[in-house]
Amino acid sequence: MTEIRTDRLLLRRWRDADREPFAALNADPVVMEHLLGPMTRDRSDAFVDRIVAQWDERGWGLWAVEVPGVAAFIGYVGLWPADDVIGRPAVEVGWRQARQHWGHGYVTEGAGHALRYGFETVGLTEIVSFTVPQNERSWRVMVRIGMVRDPSGDFDHPRIDPEKYPDMVRHVLYRLGRDSWRSSVARGRAANGLSRR
Numbered sequence: 001m002t003e004i005r006t007d008r009l010l011l012r013r014w015r016d017a018d019r020e021p022f023a024a025l026n027a028d029p030v031v032m033e034h035l036l037g038p039m040t041r042d043r044s045d046a047f048v049d050r051i052v053a054q055w056d057e058r059g060w061g062l063w064a065v066e067v068p069g070v071a072a073f074i075g076y077v078g079l080w081p082a083d084d085v086i087g088r089p090a091v092e093v094g095w096r097q098a099r100q101h102w103g104h105g106y107v108t109e110g111a112g113h114a115l116r117y118g119f120e121t122v123g124l125t126e127i128v129s130f131t132v133p134q135n136e137r138s139w140r141v142m143v144r145i146g147m148v149r150d151p152s153g154d155f156d157h158p159r160i161d162p163e164k165y166p167d168m169v170r171h172v173l174y175r176l177g178r179d180s181w182r183s184s185v186a187r188g189r190a191a192n193g194l195s196r197r
């Protein structure tokens with residue numbers, strides 16, 4: 001598994017010690033407001049198991065995010081298969097972070113490097129991201145890293161029960177193609193999350 005150092009972050013492999021702080025953020029109702037509510041410890045641990053398996057199977061996935069000198073673990077950022085959600089071959093860039101670390105641009109910075117890894121190392125030609133329209137913090141990250149909303153791609157999430165969660169079904173889709181990403185990076189836009197390097 002590739003580890004990545006950015007200006008402020010270390011995107012690294014998961015450790016057993018991450019399970020406890022990950023379970024704590026997954027149990028936070030504010031963090032989980034747009035993600036169908038808090039998770040139990042068992043479900044959180046099962047998610048870590050899937051993340052580790054995903055790296056082993058594909059050589060890409062969700063990194064554990066460390067802020068050296070600040071916090072050993074603040075959440076995750078990275079790439080995840082979205083074929084079953086979108087209904088066609090697709091890879092999503094995604095993120096989740098403990099609430100006390102919001103507002104520093106860490107996710108934008110990490111996601112910018114996840115895009116670079118996806119396009120340059122994995123060889124993807126497109127990366128998508130999606131959320132419910134009311135998850136403004138999340139779609140603002142998408143905009144900051146140069147993704148563009150495709151209203152024709154808005155969709156009903158196939159795994160969300162409309163009876164139980166009527167406000168969580170409709171999702172907005174953002175996309176970024178490798179060529180657009182390359183030209184945006186070449187123009188030196190700070191917006192790619194790659195910033196000062």
Ligand SMILES: CC(C)(COP(=O)(O)OP(=O)(O)OC[C@H]1O[C@@H](n2cnc3c(N)ncnc32)[C@H](O)[C@@H]1OP(=O)(O)O)[C@@H](O)C(=O)NCCC(=O)NCCS
Pocket residue numbers: 030031032034035095096097098101102103104105106107108109130131132135137138141
């Ligand atoms: C979505 C989520 C990851 C966004 O976190 P965030 O802290 O808002 O995102 P960033 O780390 O990119 O930080 C951006 C904020 O930091 C500020 N900031 C400070 N320094 C910055 C810097 N160097 N670079 C960029 N932004 C910076 C920005 O102005 C912005 O603040 P604002 O929203 O008040 O304008 C977070 O809210 C979260 O974990 N939510 C719960 C899980 C979730 O919904 N995941 C997505 C599911 S689709």
